[in-house]
Amino acid sequence: MKKITINDLMKWKQEGRKFASVTAYDASFAQLFEQQExxxxxxxxxxxxxxQGKPDTLPVSVEDIAYHTRCVRAGSPNSLLMADMPFMSYSTPEQACESAAELMRSGANMVKLEGGSWLAETITKLTERAVPVCAHLGLTPQSVNIFGGYKVQGRDSDHAEQMVKDAILLKNAGAQIILLECVPASLAERITKAVEVPVIGIGAGNATDGQILVMHDMFGISANYMPRFSKNYLAETGDMRTAVTKYREDVEAGVFPGQEHTFE
Ligand code: KIV
Ligand code: NA
Incomplete structure (x- = not known):
């Protein structure tokens, strides 16, 4: 696979060409994912x-993400590699810059932050300082204690309007990718059309430019439970390489996610 950059994703969006992505945490899987393109x-x-087997994402540290980013980069030199900014590692723009520096030095090409309009200033500061940003909207798992659980977001029309506005605002602040998690498919489609940058979805229907799955869900081996929007590609194919290729091809063909993986 040739080196992938944000310019490729922008071009694919313009061409209407869908792309797959997946989480990775170590060099061996990262290499396998890169080999399957x-x-x-x-x-x-x-x-x-x-x-780590924790009940939520809150205990994760910048050092944890940095360590796994170094592992993944070692296995996959050519993917566009995003790294999550953990809970409370970007509560001010200054702190965000310090946390992001650590992740970029570990081999990330972009950092991902969860939140709405309050992130605009932080996103501008990061991008001005050469850190590309993906803004994660909808079900933002770091806010599980505010939401009172993992629930589909943007179902009522006020909330949906707010999310469209936030996506546009954060894109204007400099975000180069928008990621939507667990939102109704029609809302994800609206946001995908409203912003010029690529939109990646998970539990957000099949109208987004890209899709992402947690690798353990794609293989059906998650410790806790299988979210309704995921699909066990290993069960269907019998081996990991074929599972990854089938997932990628299904995304590219617009076949995954299907109705049964989608919220309305
Ligand atoms: O942490 C994660 O795996 C994510 C994806 C589900 C988008 O943020
Ligand atoms: Na995350």
């Missing part, structure tokens, strides 16, 4: 749950 990888703070 998955263009975008994420070192997600989901590692708190799938690697």
């Amino acid at each position: 998955v263009p975008v990888l994420l070192v997600g703070d989901s590692l708190g749950m799938v690697l």
Whole structure:
């Protein structure tokens, strides 16, 4: 696979070409994903749950993400590698710059932050200082204690309008990717059309430019439970390489996610 950059993703969006991405936490899987030509990888703070066995993502540290980012970069030199900024590592723009520096030095190409309009100033500061940003909206798992659980977001029309506004605001602040988690498919479609930058979805229907899955969900091996929007590609294919390729091809063909993986 050739080196993937944000320019490739922008071009694919303009061409209407869908792309797959997956989380990765170590060199061996990162290499396998690169060999199966998955263009975008994420070192997600989901590692708190799938690697550390914690009930949520809040205990994850910048050092945890930095360590796994170094591992993934070692296995996948050419993917566009995003790294999650953990809970409370970006509560001020200054702190965000320090945390992001650590992740970029570890090999990330972009950092991902959870939140709405309050992040605009932070996103501008990061991008001005050469740190590309992905803004994660919708079900933002670091806010589980505010939401009172993992629930689909943007179902009522006020909340939906707010999310469209936030996506545009954060894109204007400098965000180069928007990621939407667990939102109704029609809302994700609106946001995908409203912003010029690529939109990646998870539990957000199949109208987004890209899709992402937690790798443990794609293989059906998550320690806790299987979210309704995920699919166990290992069960269907019988081996990991074929599972990854099938997932990528299903995303590119617009076949995954299907109705059964989608909220309305
Ligand atoms: O941490 C993670 O794995 C994520 C994805 C689910 C988008 O943020
Ligand atoms: Na995350």
